[in-house]
Amino acid sequence: MNHRLAITATLAAAALLVTGCGGSASSDNADGSAATEITVGTLPIVTNTVLALGVEKGFFTEEGLDVELASAQGGAALVPAVVSGQYDFAFSNNVSLMTARAQGLPVKIVAAASSAGENPAPPDEAIVVGPGNDAESLADLDGSTVAVNGLKNMVEVADRVALEKAGVDLKTVDFIEVGFPDMPAALRSGRIDVAHVAEPFLSQAVKDGARILSAPYREVLPDVFMSSWFTSDQFLAQDPDTVAAFQRALEKSRAYASENPDEVRDYIPEFLGMETTVAQEITLGNWPAGMPDEESLKAWHEACVKYGVFSADKLPDPTEILAD
16 A cells, blocks of 8 residues: 555644645555645544545545545644645534634535434433433533533534523533543542533443433534535645545545444554554444535534624635535
8 A cells, every 4th residue: 555644643743744735746656657645634533533544445545645644632723734735634523614714714625524413323422411410401401510622612512502402591501621531530520510522431431420411413403514524725726636536535435434333443443542442332423425514514603603603794604615
């Protein structure tokens, strides 16, 4: 396989590995033709395993792409890295991408990455209460403090939607920032008693006695599209053939992962450094084909405007973020 696979520990370290961007560099394919070198920014999360496994399987090589994966520890740095041309493509949630577009940053979605699924399928993210909280539903959470992994992000927006739909007075609810990895222990100790937890930490929290009350993304919209792969307006305009090749390779990767979930689980420990037993137990999530649907983007846009993430005049039409 003729791809470059470099998983970096931090964004700064990743920058040192970038040898070319904008699709300008190339290496040789097995048949002697030129392969286009691209750098793709990823996060160390289960959803990104789909792309990494696709690189390992050679789906990107088949499309003439020589891929370097650069892993950041958080998503905040990936948008500026793509806009600056340091990375050609990257992963982010749709709220962050719409917020970036509202701030004038030239980002475009080129493919969907994940969706929320529908009840009664188990969620890979959920609002939970700790062992000492006797709440039976979201309606019982008036006056609560809810731990989220970041303020004014997709998690908080979805939680606000779900809580308000349940009849909770949001004026009585406080949101605090706690990292996903720290949530199970904080719930177990009683330091927090309500949290929005994501896999693989959700499974651990439930094992420790936490109870799932809601899959909040599904309250925004059933099976709402949550995250995407994106590029910059400039890259999309200057190298549409590479964008199309990236989209085709992503679809091959998605289809393969969907048909071979056991292989995804087997690859997770290598990609994420996760224990094999944990990888076998977690909920993998959903990997939809194609682009995020317009209904999902409009639902997120409405909620973001309502809860003050950005104003409607800054992003009047959320579908403008979709690549043509």
